[in-house]
Amino acid sequence: MKYWLFKSEPDVFSFADLKARGKTGEPWSGVRNYLARNYMRDEMSVGDLGFFYHSSCPEPGIAGILKVSSKPYPDPTQFEVGGEYFDEKATAEHPRWMLVDVQFHKAIPRLLALDEIRSAKGLEDMLILRKGNRLSITPVAEEEFRTVCRLAGVQS
DNA sequence: GCCAACGTTGGC
DNA sequence: GCCAACGTTGGC
Numbered sequence: 649m650k651y652w653l654f655k656s657e658p659d660v661f662s663f664a665d666l667k668a669r670g671k672t673g674e675p676w677s678g679v680r681n682y683l684a685r686n687y688m689r690d691e692m693s694v695g696d697l698g699f700f701y702h703s704s705c706p707e708p709g710i711a712g713i714l715k716v717s718s719k720p721y722p723d724p725t726q727f728e729v730g731g732e733y734f735d736e737k738a739t740a741e742h743p744r745w746m747l748v749d750v751q752f753h754k755a756i757p758r759l760l761a762l763d764e765i766r767s768a769k770g771l772e773d774m775l776i777l778r779k780g781n782r783l784s785i786t787p788v789a790e791e792e793f794r795t796v797c798r799l800a801g802v803q804s
Numbered sequence: 805g806c807c808a809a810c811g812t813t814g815g816c
Numbered sequence: 817g818c819c820a821a822c823g824t825t826g827g828c
Contacts, residue, residue, distance in 0.1 A: 655826095683811095703826060703827085704827080705826095708826080762827080779808080779809070780809030780810060780826090781810095782809075782811080782825050784825095805828105806827105807826105807827100808826100808827100809825085810823105810825090811822105811825105812821105812822085813821085813822080813823095814820100814821090814822105816817100816819095
């Protein structure tokens with residue numbers, strides 16, 4: 649089992665939105681970065697857990713816990729002609745972008761704010777804190793996962 | 805709105 | 817294959 653951090657702008661799609669999807673979950677579509685794609689395509693397994701991180705908003709931080717709920721499959725938005733995520737070089741035979749579905753796993757009692765993450769002992773190496781880090785999906789070490797859960801008051 | 809970081813693009 | 821220019825991200 650691996651652990652991850654998924655970034656999303658809550659104005660666009662928030663942890664509450666994911667929770668509202670219930671067991672249906674949500675395709676993590678629109679990722680157009682190769683490293684983030686590779687994480688989904690090559691390294692994720694059904695049942696992996698991840699933090700849902702709110703970015704570009706008044707209160708950036710970890711808002712909840714999600715679960716990877718599907719195997720990787722082609723991101724359908726790459727085929728939507730005229731759509732925001734259309735990729736003219738992608739074909740059904742050779743899709744360029746792969747994604748997984750995620751679903752709500754567990755609420756956390758309160759948002760763990762970015763500045764708390766930054767000042768917490770044991771979280772110094774989290775990739776989200778790296779200056780200029782723009783990856784929308786980053787791996788999280790098991791120790792880091794447990795530390796965040798403890799700080800956020802989650803039984804893990 | 806600013807600015808630093810950094811991935812991508814495209815000319816050579 | 818190099819590298820400058822450009823666009824995007826994201827915290828502040």
